[in-house]
């Protein structure tokens with residue numbers, strides 16, 4: 001029912017596409033951040049989202065947040081299987097079919113409806129291989145932290161979880177050579193007073209719905225949302241994207257749209273898959289390549305005695321420690337699942353289980369790539385017809401072992417013991433990068449430093465597919481800040497056509 005007020009009619013949009021300045025594909029943080037900026041600057045923007053509208057807020061800010069049985073069922077409504085496979089397995093796929101080992105999500109808000117909330121910045125040196133510096137980027141970090149209400153990032157927003165016990169534990173960790181900080185999370189901790197009610201977890205769907213820019217298409221200038229509709233391919237004529245091919249996943253009707261400008265915000269891997277499926281960069285030597293994800297080790301520690309307060313510490317990566325560790329507790333749950341990533345809210349006074357997640361910086365290799373698959377049904381406009389071919393490098397394997405070996409020292413500083421530790425498969429960190437890498441040389445990159453495709457004057461990418469490298473920090477904040485930066489570049493470069501008319 002709410003959909004009938006919040007969404008726009010694809011028929012109407014398709015018929016009046018000439019009134020749209022920007023079509024954005026995908027409604028996660030990359031898409032919504034750019035869409036809201038562009039709409040506020042006077043452009044007419046339409047977001048096309050393959051998934052359905054199922055919730056107006058992040059799951060952790062909803063009544064379901066502690067429903068460990070219901071939350072996974074909500075995921076099941078909108079998730080689908082994907083595969084990250086080794087080159088060797090890919091070579092044998094005729095005789096040994098690929099087994100799905102990862103998950104993707106498709107809904108209004110994308111994965112921002114379910115994310116765990118950890119929102120640190122990259123370190124300065126993580127930008128070494130990017131075509132712009134940390135210094136240039138820093139103001140966008142500040143603005144993204146403000147619009148996501150990241151806790152601890154301003155005096156008005158205290159840390160979400162802090163205590164004297166946590167201060168003392170951090171001091172012990174720092175003395176032991178780690179770089180311990182209160183975890184910055186995308187949860188609004190501004191005081192509830194004088195008309196301010198906490199926004200809870202940041203989610204692009206909530207930001208979109210709160211915005212005064214959201215309009216139904218044709219009503220007035222602003223940002224409109226078309227859900228349940230996949231862009232199945234982009235068609236090029238010369239240096240221009242001349243058509244978008246769309247499929248409404250409910251009615252199964254197909255549409256063609258002549259866009260003025262197109263922004264890809266389908267999420268890491270999916271933007272790349274769409275470009276590959278469209279065949280618009282066929283003769284490029286780099287398209288689809290240099291895919292990476294964080295090396296992911298997770299585990300369980302047990303406190304030797306209950307601490308009586310919640311705990312959420314982040315060990316930041318340093319030159320000596322090229323990985324980040326999130327430490328959360330204490331609760332009954334003894335293992336992390338992406339299908340209930342807000343389990344850390346359910347602190348128990350007498351609990352002793354502490355979960356930890358280590359994200360290591362993976363090496364970025366050209367041979368790690370997205371490959372389209374022919375087999376399988378064309379559900380979700382083709383979204384699942386791919387696999388990622390990915391092999392760990394020697395350095396990756398060494399770092400994974402270092403992460404595993406390093407945890408007992410962390411546990412000791414917390415007066416705890418490591419009871420279980422496991423390396424998760426490639427792709428499961430859900431922090432994918434690459435495929436459409438940015439750069440300053442068109443021969444070795446797909447987009448310029450401002451996310452515009454070298455070959456197409458009206459095509460841009462705003463998600464982590466353009467990234468050449470990532471630090472150990474979780475990516476959501478950096479995706480948001482990047483999308484903000486790119487939207488500002490567009491606003492500087494172009495005049496809104498509707499504002500003029």
Ligand SMILES: Cc1cc2nc3c(=O)[nH]c(=O)nc-3n(C[C@H](O)[C@H](O)[C@H](O)COP(=O)(O)OP(=O)(O)OC[C@H]3O[C@@H](n4cnc5c(N)ncnc54)[C@H](O)[C@@H]3O)c2cc1C
Pocket residue numbers: 025026027028029030031048049050051105106107108109110111112114115116117118119229230231232265266267268270271274338339341381383430431463464474475476477479
């Ligand atoms: C359980 C979980 C926990 C996480 N925890 C954290 C965390 O603590 N910290 C952190 O930084 N990150 C975390 N992440 C990762 C984070 O959520 C993602 O990095 C972020 O949401 C990516 O945003 P995005 O806008 O690039 O893409 P997405 O959020 O993936 O959104 C992309 C959208 O595009 C749509 N789309 C794709 N293709 C098409 C098409 N062809 N046509 C139309 N629509 C299309 C998809 O349906 C999707 O809704 C977590 C993710 C999950 C799932």
